[in-house]
Amino acid sequence: MQSILRRVYVQAWEDTALPSWAGVGTATVAALASLPILAILWGSFGRPGDLIGVGSAVLPDYLLNTGGLVLIVGVLATVIGVGTAWLTTAMAFPGRALFSWLLVLPLAAPAYLVAYVYTDLLEYTGPVQAALRAAFGPEGSAWVPPVRSLPGAGVMLALVLYPYVYLLARAAFAAQSRSQFLAARSLGARPASAFRRVVLPGARPAIAGGLALVLMETLADFGVADYFAIPTFSTGIFRTWLALGDRQGALQLAGILLVFVAALVAVEASSRRGEVASRDRLSEGTPPFALSHWHAAAAVIACALPVVLGFVVPVSRLAWLTLASGDQMPFVTLADYAGNSVSIALLTAFVATGIALLLGYSQRRAPKRGALGRAKRGALRLATLGYALPGTLLAVGLLSPLGSFDRWLTRLSREVTGIDHGLLLTGSVALLTYALTVRFLTVSYNAVGAGFEKVPPSLDAAARSLGATPARLAWQVHLPLLTPSILAAASLVFVDVMRELPATLMLRPFDFETLATRVYRLASDERLAEASTAALLIVLVGIPPVALLNRVRR
Template identity: 55%
Template sequence: MSRLRQIAPDSASRAADGTGWTLAALAIAGLAGLPIAAVLWTALAGGGGAGSGETVGDLAATVLPTYIANTALLMLLAGGIAAVTGTGCAWLIAATRFPGRRVLGWALVLPLALPAYLAAYVYADILDYAGPVQSALRAATGWGVEDYAFPDIRSLGGGALVLGLVLYPYVYLLARTAFATQSLTQFRAARSLGAGPSRAFWRVALPAARPAIAGGLALVLMEVLADFGVAEYFAIPTFSTGIFRSWLAMGDKAAALKLAAVMLLFVIALVAWEARTRRGRSDSRDGLAARGVDAEPLVVLSPLGKGLALAACALPVLLGFVVPAAWLASLAMSETARAAAGDLPTYLRGSLWLGLATALLCLACALLLAFARARSASRAAAGAIRLATLGYALPGALLAVGLLAPLGGFDVSMARFARDSLGWSGGLLLTGTSAVLVYALSVRFLTVAYNTVSGGLARIPPSLDAAARSLGAGPSRVLARIYAPLLAPSLAGAAALVFIDTLRELPATLILRPFNLETLATRTYRLASDERLVEAAIPALILLAAGLLPVLVLNRLGKR
């Protein structure tokens, strides 16, 4: 009987085990939700100290309408470019056959490897008055500065174009999967009833793929809302730039928190929309994906149509990846760029340790959340996991000010207590330290680690755990002998993705970093802001090369 009890733990022990995982998930959710709670408290309680009411009135009368209008218009334009480009290319890749289709099928994802602010630096350098495009135009025509009107890339339209070219792969990946898995029977039935390829696309294929396209578009809009580098470099007043300037340039913490609260409304709306788009998705067993890459295409193109399809799919790759990468590579080969690379080891060390610390913390939290999901069926655990993994939708600027407000208050209280009670004045404990930066980045990228680790854990049969327990293995031995080897690929992938995202993060790092910490992203930003793009070319290329790994992972997942 005692052996039977050892093999089959009673319900009380299982409940206690689930309670422990639930408490761990709640603790992580509390830490991850701290910046959201701080921003909401400021908005609902009118926080920000004395005069905060006047600050709200000043914002509403001066900059707030501009921030709302510019942010909404930037999201509308960039989202439209990304939706049209991603959907059109996905349909051509999934439903037609033309030369170069297989190469372009994965190459269309490459622009995601390029941070949007790097693309902004490159295109500003290429298209400015002294750049090669306008210089060649004046040399070819003999025109002067007043003889032609060239579109200004440093504008809201230019920022939307850059963001759309870099972010359209989010729509492309989901739309390509949707087109490849939807029913061929419905499309061919529409064709047999006399509908042409265009009408069948608009009436059958596009409506069936609409949830996936909307989900990709929601991701694009989240990235546009969170963008800081493009908006700052092109002088576009948005919420991210407004928070940054209010907090650091003007020292107005109340205004920054109020802007973050309004920005949070945009985030909540986008998260709700993205969650709603997941409903109603379905796959078909007679889709293109089920029939293989060499199956008969849905639409047979003429020779001219094949050439146009090739051009339509190649142009986003050229503009979104090839041109910026080639331009940075050409700048990196100059003597000036090589001379400026002397301090590169310093920035590499800062980026490496920051990425490793964030990756390790995210892995630990992701493991706890993944086991809480697997071992606890309580609604509290599920709600805690949703809250803890909301950080990826939060812009870096919002996270930064949302953390600095409560942590700054905690630091001031502790410093006052130490001075009055202990006679010790050692300054602030957390504010301005690397620990706060690692904390913020972990909240931001915990979603990436959790999704990867949870997916790996879901592939491990529960029977392995039960069999090991029945043979007398304790929890630590089960973890070391079963879960650690089987989860190793997922853990390595999660660590790599978090590490790379940390390297590329700009607004949170700029606001929270200590004075003695410089990363590749902040170094590139400062050099480019000073119009020293040549000196920033080598760090920018390193960031570009690092971004290729998550792009390859995304492309592989998209094919699945």
């Protein structure tokens, strides 16, 4: 017995005290992920005498619009996500099990597609205002608020981003003990007061995590803000770099946006401290609370509205336009665009999930204390910062250093070999895959990391005491237990890459079209009927991964 314990102790010491391939891999990933951040910080101070190359007059508009959009989306997504999560977890009403699945579907519809559809439906020449004018005269149009506005953009984003809050809040509510809520009710607390004072504090870390994802996606939004002509930092960076050709100004705007990103990450990290949800699992055998007929009807309406507005209406309109006219492009060409989208999404999902496994394994082996443990945790935090970086910011941060390196490499090859092969990095899919992997590595790591947390360390010690090598431990113990988390990570990354627009627009190779870029070009020319086919394909391709994600989460 003593020999076995000594062997386990020695092996544990070797795993934590000595540098490993996992630690080296984590440091490498952190260095690659920090490249765009360092490039932006370096470029932001290149012209200290001029705050913004395109003129500092645009900066207040960027600040106000970006801040207002974040506020509107954050409030709406939290209310919808938390409310529907509590209803489907704790209340009994008709269709409860069905709604728990349907509420995830808006995640498959990109926000810019929803914005295109509602603009087509609600504009002056659209069917809604035409019907109102036919029924009530010219005054009927005054009843429809303007869609192309800051509040309209906030509603569009909230309708497709609330599932981030819903999924995490639902998991947190399901893990809580329902007896605590009942105890508060027995002491005289009203249902709303018991929910606010007992249930919400325990679920606050999960809700904060979902809200942080929503706000990061809002900062990264380009399609909705660009289509509604709302000047935000994301659209400003894109316009300054490509339309005005001012690289320095784009880097400075990206540097200011990076400050917002860092503040958001810090607030999210601090909000997760100090609150621990109940884990006594008393709610597993407790039936959901019964509702009266009127309250059950209200619950059905509350759960149905987000699904109808965020998924049913947009998809139905896209299907109608596709059947009525659709894209006149040859099917072979459209299938080629769909193949490009799926291939880049699969490639990024594979790379991001593989790196997430590496990071999760490194975090599991990292010592809890000491300089080595702090270094690994710092590298891990740096490696998973990418999701907080908008696609435009990533594109600007990567194009600046890698473009210069690519030109130097091409010039060196021409001088040494006499062969002019053109740009190798910025002219290929490699740079786009690199940027998308950095962007969505956080998503895959969060899913894989949650899976690692469910694997008790005693299993590792037992396997190592029986002579299992680290490779055999990972293959025969960790991998089977992590399969659901791996599927969830790959599904999330796949869906996010399918709908990613700004990074694809700025970094894609020449003559490389995807479904998202096709929809953007046609919708920008107000050709929504033609864009409906590619838009519908994006949604349909995203439904199976979203369904798989929901099944894994449950």
